[in-house]
Amino acid sequence: MSVPVGTRPGTAAPPGPVGRLLRVPRRYPLVAATLLVGLAVLGLLAAGEPAAARWAGSAWAVGVALHVSWGMVRDLLAGRWGVDLLAVTAITATVVVGEYLAALVVVLMLTGGQALEDYAAERARKELNALLERAPVLAHRLGPGGAVEDVAVEEVRPGDELLVRPAEVVPVDGRLVSAEADFDESSITGESLPVTRRAGDEVLSGVLNEQRAVVLRASATAAESQYATIVAMVREAAASRAPVVRLADRYAVPFTAFAFLVAGLAWWWHGDPVVVAEVLVVATPCPLLLAAPVAFLGGMSRAARNGLIVKDAGTLERLARVRTAAFDKTGTITYGRPELRAVHPAPPWDEDGLLRLVAAAEQYSSHVLATSVREAALARGLVLPAARTAHEEATHGVTARVDGHEVVVGKRAHVARSAPGTPEQPLGPGELAVYAAVDGRFAGTLVMSDRVRADAAATMAELTALGVRRLLVLSGDARATVEHVAADLGLREVLPECLPEDKVRTVREAPDRPVLMVGDGVNDAPVLAVADVGVAMGARGATAASESADVVVLTEDLSRTATAVRIGRRTVQVALQSIWLGIALSVALMLVAATGVLPAILGALSQEVVDLLAILNALRALRGPRREP
Numbered sequence: 122m123s124v125p126v127g128t129r130p131g132t133a134a135p136p137g138p139v140g141r142l143l144r145v146p147r148r149y150p151l152v153a154a155t156l157l158v159g160l161a162v163l164g165l166l167a168a169g170e171p172a173a174a175r176w177a178g179s180a181w182a183v184g185v186a187l188h189v190s191w192g193m194v195r196d197l198l199a200g201r202w203g204v205d206l207l208a209v210t211a212i213t214a215t216v217v218v219g220e221y222l223a224a225l226v227v228v229l230m231l232t233g234g235q236a237l238e239d240y241a242a243e244r245a246r247k248e249l250n251a252l253l254e255r256a257p258v259l260a261h262r263l264g265p266g267g268a269v270e271d272v273a274v275e276e277v278r279p280g281d282e283l284l285v286r287p288a289e290v291v292p293v294d295g296r297l298v299s300a301e302a303d304f305d306e307s308s309i310t311g312e313s314l315p316v317t318r319r320a321g322d323e324v325l326s327g328v329l330n331e332q333r334a335v336v337l338r339a340s341a342t343a344a345e346s347q348y349a350t351i352v353a354m355v356r357e358a359a360a361s362r363a364p365v366v367r368l369a370d371r372y373a374v375p376f377t378a379f380a381f382l383v384a385g386l387a388w389w390w391h392g393d394p395v396v397v398a399e400v401l402v403v404a405t406p407c408p409l410l411l412a413a414p415v416a417f418l419g420g421m422s423r424a425a426r427n428g429l430i431v432k433d434a435g436t437l438e439r440l441a442r443v444r445t446a447a448f449d450k451t452g453t454i455t456y457g458r459p460e461l462r463a464v465h466p467a468p469p470w471d472e473d474g475l476l477r478l479v480a481a482a483e484q485y486s487s488h489v490l491a492t493s494v495r496e497a498a499l500a501r502g503l504v505l506p507a508a509r510t511a512h513e514e515a516t517h518g519v520t521a522r523v524d525g526h527e528v529v530v531g532k533r534a535h536v537a538r539s540a541p542g543t544p545e546q547p548l549g550p551g552e553l554a555v556y557a558a559v560d561g562r563f564a565g566t567l568v569m570s571d572r573v574r575a576d577a578a579a580t581m582a583e584l585t586a587l588g589v590r591r592l593l594v595l596s597g598d599a600r601a602t603v604e605h606v607a608a609d610l611g612l613r614e615v616l617p618e619c620l621p622e623d624k625v626r627t628v629r630e631a632p633d634r635p636v637l638m639v640g641d642g643v644n645d646a647p648v649l650a651v652a653d654v655g656v657a658m659g660a661r662g663a664t665a666a667s668e669s670a671d672v673v674v675l676t677e678d679l680s681r682t683a684t685a686v687r688i689g690r691r692t693v694q695v696a697l698q699s700i701w702l703g704i705a706l707s708v709a710l711m712l713v714a715a716t717g718v719l720p721a722i723l724g725a726l727s728q729e730v731v732d733l734l735a736i737l738n739a740l741r742a743l744r745g746p747r748r749e750p
Contacts, residue, residue, distance in 0.1 A: 151185065151232040159225050178221035185228045186212040207377055211401035215721055218395045223402050226725035230732065256352050257292040257326070257343075261285070263336065274343045281339045285330045293326050294346040295337035303331040327351065351430055351675070376704065380404035380711060387715040396717050403710035403724040403731075411732070412699030412739040419742030420692030427684050428675045436671040439654050440689025444633040446589050446682075447624075447648075449640035450596035450603055453658050453679070454577050454610070457489050457641065459569040461497035462552060466565035475565045477503045479557050482521035482528045485511035490555060490569060491519070518556075529558040532599070532618075536563070553602045576680045578610050583683040587690065591633050595624045595648070624648040639682050645669075656682055687745070695742040703735035 158181040165174035186209045193206060208231045215224035260277050261284040262270045269284055274292045277283065282298060285291055291304070303315040306328045315331055318324055324337055327348030343349055384400040417434040424431045431437055448454050464472040480498035483491035484505060498505060508528075511521040518531015520539075529539040533556045537543040540558035546566040548554060555567040581592055593614035596603045603617035616627055625648050628636050635653030638645075649655030650669040657670035659677040674681045710727055713719050719727070 149232070151188075152229070155181070155185070155225065155229045155232055159229070162222070162225065175219065175221050178225050179216045182212050182216050182221060182224035182228050185232065189231065207380055207401060207404050210381075211398070211404065214394070214398035214401050218398045218721075220395070220398055220402075220721040223398070223721035223725045226722065226729070227402055230725065230729055256348065257290050260292040277339050277343060279339050279341060283337045283339060284334060285337060286334045287330060287332050289330050291324055291326050291328050291330060291337065292346075293339050293343050293348075294341040295324055295326075295339045297322050297324050298336040298338050299333075302333060302335040305329040305331055351673075372700070372704065376404075376707075379708070383711045383715050387717070390715075391717055393717070395721070396715065399714040399717070399719055399721045399724050400711050402721050403714050403719070403728050404707060412703055412735040413696045415736055416692055416696035416699055416739040416742040419695075419740055420688055423692075423743055423745075424672075424685065424688050427681060427688070428678070429681055429685050429688070430673040430675065431685070431688075432671050432673070436654060437689045437692045439635045440637070440672075440686050441693040443587075443589055443635050443637045443654060443686055443689075445591040445593075445631045445636040446584050447593050447595050447628055447631075447636060447638045447652070449624075449638075449645050450594055450598060450606055451571060452489055452641040453639050454594065454606060455571040455573050456677075457571065459490055459493040459553070459571040461493065461567060462570050463568040464565065465546065465568065467563050470559070470564050473501065473503060475557060476501065476567065477505065478523055478526065478528050478559060478564075479530050479555065479567060481505045481508060481523045482511065482519050482530045484508065485521060486513050486519045490553075493569060494555065494567060526559050527561065530555060532556065532597075540564075548599075548601060553598055573606055573609055574679050576678065580680045580683050581610050581612065583680070584686060587683065587686050589637075589686070591631070593627075595619055595627060621645075621647050625651050628652050637682070637686070639679075656685065658682075691745055692742045695739060699735045699739040702738055703731060706731045706734065 158177065162174045162178045165171075165177065190209050193209065208227060211227050212224050212231075215221065215227065257274050259271050260274045260281075262272050262277065263282040263284055264270050277293050283292065283295065297318050297320055299320065301317060301319050302324075303317050304324060305315050306325075316328075323340070325348070326341075326343070326346040380401065384397045384404070387396040387400050388394060417437060420437050421431050421434065424437075431440075451457055451459075461476075464476050466472055466475040470478075476494075476498050480495045480503065483494045485508060495505070506524050508521040508523045511519060513519045514531075514535065518529065518535040520527070520529050522528070527539075529536050533543055533545060533554070536556040536558045539561055540563040543556060543558065543563045546554040546556070546568065548568065552568055552570050555569060557564045557566065584592065591614065592612050593616065594603055594607045594612055595616045597619055598617060600615075600617040603615045607613070607615045616623065619627070624638075624645075628638055628648050629651050637654045637656060638648050638652035639656040639658060640649055641658040645657075646669040649657060649671075652671075654672060655670040656672045656674060658674050658679065672685050674685075707728070710719070710724060710731070714724050
């Protein structure tokens with residue numbers, strides 16, 4: 122029997138409520154044991170054995186306090202400070218004054234903190250977990266005669282033909298062999314409507330095949346496919362810690378000191394050690410430890426739901442403070458698919474002859490313009506000869522030996538070095554020129570045009586509304602072309618005709634920080650790496666751009682850049698709110714307890730309510746504010 126490639130191949134069905142309940146004692150033995158001791162204590166009290174109940178409850182509470190103290194000592198030796206000291210002191214104080222029921226509640230709160238965090242984190246990780254759980258483990262490989270063989274996805278090699286059945290996840294990147302098929306890409310890109318692909322189109326791993334069985338030809342191994350890279354980024358993101366989370370850790374020291382100060386003053390004022398216990402049981406700030414991580418997991422999950430992979434939690438904190446946004450032009454602000462508008466040959470060349478030589482030389486370039494030139498030549502039915510030698514100068518152009526001719530293609534300045542006197546091609550709005558020289562003489566130009574993305578203007582306006590003070594365009598294209606595009610978007614700052622090192626220097630020296638840089642090509646990798654937040658647009662998992670970026674946009678939607686900033690702002694806002702909510706409520710309860718009117722057992726139960734409120738507030742990071750556009 123074949124195993125579906127889809128949602129959770131090779132794994133057991135998720136446990137039901139009863140199964141999850143049965144897993145609790147194995148996963149959280151101290152919580153289960155504390156509940157059992159609590160029931161035993163209540164049973165002894167009901168049986169009229171208060172002395173036995175007190176001894177049982179106190180012994181268990183002291184035992185847990187010793188266990189926690191040993192862990193606390195190890196943390197201190199490792200240079201980490203926490204608030205476990207408060208919990209241990211609270212347990213000890215309640216046992217000493219005979220408030221053993223309150224001691225058990227504190228023990229439950231202490232041991233149950235991890236369980237509470239895990240539960241909240243599971244909710245916050247919902248979208249991240251969905252990506253991980255969908256990772257295929259099997260593929261249906263077609264053999265001779267059409268026989269279907271189920272193989273581990275790691276065994277698939279480029280060129281293998283794979284059968285993908287309805288409702289199965291595409292296991293590796295490939296190209297569609299079947300005539301046509303619909304794919305659900307919502308889990309990766311956030312797009313709700315199915316996307317139709319036709320024979321020869323690229324199909325990315327991780328998308329869901331819709332209604333009919335299709336055949337794909339693998340173009341990458343599983344490890345090199347987009348989905349494997351996404352999964353790796355998600356795992357790294359889920360394990361990271363944001364600066365706000367570490368800041369919450371540092372709050373522990375002053376909070377602990379303040380709690381001991383209040384308890385000491387209460388003892389001095391009342392002269393009653395019971396008040397010390399009553400203050401300390403409400404001073405255990407679990408929200409300080411739990412709320413911020415839950416909020417950041419929620420923010421990363423929300424980003425994944427919107428087709429954004431945020432590589433670490435610290436990136437969300439930097440996104441929240443972005444003050445400068447820089448954009449590459451081609452493939453980022455524009456669609457990155459320039460179309461050939463005209464060929465202007467110089468004698469003795471005609472249009473097809475010039476286009477044929479230029480396209481042949483451009484076969485050895487990775488630039489997006491080179492791809493468009495090759496496609497235009499093939500569309501005219503031209504046969505492209507192979508070059509004997511070829512050399513590319515990044516962002517400048519290509520020099521190649523084609524059919525016995527020395528062909529130089531690229532920017533005017535690059536071509537003019539081989540053909541002095543190369544004239545400047547007049548251009549219309551949004552156009553750019555590819556210059557060519559053959560055997561040291563100017564041979565003509567190809568005029569290309571690349572449209573600005575429909576959502577570009579709205580994205581710039583939204584970033585400005587989110588507090589980004591400075592917007593600029595960095596491009597290797599000619600000044601006239603870059604300035605025209607910038608003017609269309611209402612942007613005044615441009616840096617045209619720049620090399621990768623010029624982009625790096627501009628971003629590194631930008632005065633208003635943090636700086637967000639958005640790009641899509643291999644040549645953008647250096648500047649994405651030095652930016653405070655690098656964003657790779659429409660990434661294919663293995664590209665240098667996505668590997669250097671902090672955020673990967675899984676669609677060709679520029680507006681997701683503003684969405685990332687908005688999610689970062691919301692996440693940090695909710696995290697800080699949750700931290701201060703927990704601190705404020707704990708301080709308020711301490712001050713009330715210091716008056717001696719709050720019994721220890723009620724104080725301990727009140728602190729449990731504070732934990733829940735802070736964590737529920739942190740889960741608000743999963744969604745935007747009510748007025749969010």
